[in-house]
Amino acid sequence: xxxxxxxxxxxxxxxxxxxxxxxxxxxxxxxxxxxxxxxxxxxxxxxxxxxxxxxxxxxxxxxxxxxxxxxxxxxxxxxxxxxxxxxxxxxxxxxxxxxxxxxxxxxxxxxxxxxxxxxxxxxxxxxxxxxxxxxxxxxxxxxxxxxxxxxxxxxxxxxxxxxxxxxxxxxxxxxxxxxxxxxxxxxxxxxxxxxxxxxxxxxxxxxxxxxxxxxxxxxxxxxxxxxxxxxxxxxxxxxxxxxxxxxxxxxxxxxxxxxxxxxxxxxxxxxxxxxxxxxxxxxxxxxxxxxxxxxxxxxxxxxxxxxxxxxxxxxxxxxxxxxxxxxxxxxxxxxxxxx
Numbered sequence: 001x002x003x004x005x006x007x008x009x010x011x012x013x014x015x016x017x018x019x020x021x022x023x024x025x026x027x028x029x030x031x032x033x034x035x036x037x038x039x040x041x042x043x044x045x046x047x048x049x050x051x052x053x054x055x056x057x058x059x060x061x062x063x064x065x066x067x068x069x070x071x072x073x074x075x076x077x078x079x080x081x082x083x084x085x086x087x088x089x090x091x092x093x094x095x096x097x098x099x100x101x102x103x104x105x106x107x108x109x110x111x112x113x114x115x116x117x118x119x120x121x122x123x124x125x126x127x128x129x130x131x132x133x134x135x136x137x138x139x140x141x142x143x144x145x146x147x148x149x150x151x152x153x154x155x156x157x158x159x160x161x162x163x164x165x166x167x168x169x170x171x172x173x174x175x176x177x178x179x180x181x182x183x184x185x186x187x188x189x190x191x192x193x194x195x196x197x198x199x200x201x202x203x204x205x206x207x208x209x210x211x212x213x214x215x216x217x218x219x220x221x222x223x224x225x226x227x228x229x230x231x232x233x234x235x236x237x238x239x240x241x242x243x244x245x246x247x248x249x250x251x252x253x254x255x256x257x258x259x260x261x262x263x264x265x266x267x268x269x270x271x272x273x274x275x276x277x278x279x280x281x282x283x284x285x286x287x288x289x290x291x292x293x294x295x296x297x298x299x300x301x302x303x304x305x306x307x308x309x310x311x312x313x314x315x316x317x318x319x320x321x322x323x324x325x326x327x328x329x330x331x332x333x334x335x336x337x338x339x
Contacts, residue, residue, distance in 0.1 A: 009306035011045040013081040016059035024058035039076035042332035047081035056254040063096040070104040079109025094146035098160025113170035176200040183211025191223030192282030222308035226285040227325035234285040242279030
């Protein structure tokens with residue numbers, strides 16, 4: 001194992017994917033179980049996501065789910081990847097993270113994104129539209145101000161004021177510049193568009209302004225990493241997500257993940273087939289040796305301090321095995337977690 005890999009933090013983002021034949025409640029419990037295993041395997045942090053009105057995703061309330069994860073673990077950092085700030089009032093977000101940090105001091109991260117609802121219907125239900133994402137930088141400044149007690153309203157965010165909850169910006173496109181100007185750590189994906197990722201990282205580092213939150217640039221690269229005992233088994237892990245994503249992009253709704261064994265036999269339009277094949281490309285997938293080489297190349301090219309793994313698949317045991325193998329690749333040993 002290289003020193004580059006050994007010195008890079010490794011973390012998990014789980015989107016609570018619903019599987020065909022299983023319930024959303026099971027998906028949420030699977031997320032909590034995965035967090036416990038990630039902690040045992042020595043991963044640095046465990047994040048959950050925000051999606052609304054999506055049949056294939058159960059994680060619609062990230063701060064609530066983060067509380068469940070933090071309550072079920074003891075050491076691993078817990079946070080969101082992320083709370084979509086345009087969907088919420090910054091005061092309420094500050095209060096929620098203030099509660100989390102008060103209950104689980106020193107373990108909470110505040111990952112923040114600028115996306116709004118995936119469809120017009122979801123945006124209407126949230127009382128938002130696409131233009132709300134353009135106010136992200138101002139919303140971010142307001143949110144951070146609640147923690148420092150600088151709101152011009154004279155209102156104080158309780159119990160957030162005076163607490164330090166590390167903020168991260170989920171950055172694609174304009175988000176990199178926002179993170180740089182705010183002096184915050186940046187999370188950037190995905191691995192399939194490496195050139196775009198590298199441009200975003202370069203833009204972030206070039207424009208970074210030191211802040212009380214971060215004295216220097218901090219880059220987290222995120223994406224799918226699948227590890228198995230053969231390249232074919234690793235590729236099999238990718239099939240359910242690729243199929244569901246292709247359906248989402250042609251039919252407007254992300255469906256539950258199907259079993260990998262059924263995917264190739266399912267009918268697809270020509271466009272869906274193209275999207276499906278594209279969805280299988282560009283990830284880090286293979287044996288432990290192959291992934292170690294690819295991971296070292298990724299870290300070397302990006303200079304990232306951390307890798308956030310976002311793998312989803314139908315077979316939960318195969319997913320757990322992938323995370324165990326990845327931990328071995330990076331030299332992490334299982335740790336004893338106090339009850």
